[in-house]
Amino acid sequence: MTRDNTPQHYGKLSITLHWLMLALFVGVYGCIEIKGLLPRGDNMRSLFLGLHGVFGLGIFALVWLRLLGRLTPRPAITPKPPAWQTGVSHLMHLALYGLMIGTPVLAWLMLAAGGKPVPYFGFSLPAPIALDPDLAKQLKYWHELLGSTGYWLIGLHAAAGLFHHYYVGDNTLRRMLPKR
Numbered sequence: 085m086t087r088d089n090t091p092q093h094y095g096k097l098s099i100t101l102h103w104l105m106l107a108l109f110v111g112v113y114g115c116i117e118i119k120g121l122l123p124r125g126d127n128m129r130s131l132f133l134g135l136h137g138v139f140g141l142g143i144f145a146l147v148w149l150r151l152l153g154r155l156t157p158r159p160a161i162t163p164k165p166p167a168w169q170t171g172v173s174h175l176m177h178l179a180l181y182g183l184m185i186g187t188p189v190l191a192w193l194m195l196a197a198g199g200k201p202v203p204y205f206g207f208s209l210p211a212p213i214a215l216d217p218d219l220a221k222q223l224k225y226w227h228e229l230l231g232s233t234g235y236w237l238i239g240l241h242a243a244a245g246l247f248h249h250y251y252v253g254d255n256t257l258r259r260m261l262p263k264r
Contacts, residue, residue, distance in 0.1 A: 091159055094259050098153050102260055105146060105184070109238060111139035116231070137191065137202070144188035147181065159259045165252070176241055183234045187227060194223035 088095030094102075115136035122129045165173075195202050196211035198220035213219070248256035 089157065089159060092162075092255065092259070093159055093263065096262075099260055099262055101146060101150055101153070105143060105150070108139045108143045108146070109234070112136055112143065113231075113235070115139065134203070140188045140191060143184050147184040150184075151181065159255075161248075161254050161256050161259070163254055165248075165254065165256075173244070176237070176244070179237050180241060183230060183237055187230045187234065190223055190227040190230060194220050194227050197223055 089098065115132040119129050119132035119136065122132070192202055192209060193213055196213050197216045199215045199217075201211075202209040245257045245260075248254050249258070
């Protein structure tokens with residue numbers, strides 16, 4: 085998958101997946117924010133909610149490719165950061181992967197428990213659990229809480245990249261930018 089990684093730079097596929105995931109996150113969050121601004125009963129609310137789901141399923145599908153890519157050697161950060169920063173980085177990436185996997189799974193379970201189909205390009209995903217409106221409300225709470233936490237995780241991830249680039253002066257961010 086990442087055969088064109090070099091010791092100093094991520095390969096084109098890794099870079100493309102990283103920035104495509106960002107675009108999908110912008111879509112997920114943008115759609116749900118716009119939906120929240122529209123009055124109940126407006127047909128556009130359904131459109132934005134549907135797009136929110138499609139973008140979320142896109143994240144869920146692509147996260148598995150990203151995880152496969154993490155099995156391959158990654159370019160080193162130079163100069164090497166302190167061990168505590170590396171540890172925090174690993175925790176942040178674990179939290180981001182938890183977000184990318186957990187949020188769509190919670191949505192799928194929430195919709196199934198609520199008796200709602202999960203449409204995806206003309207077919208519906210099977211319901212993994214039985215109809216249970218009370219459970220659907222609990223799952224909605226957790227889905228929304230995890231989604232709200234995502235704002236912070238993504239913001240901190242971006243801030244760390246910028247901090248490393250502009251303050252520390254290492255290659256953390258440059259490794260993930262397209263080559264010029």
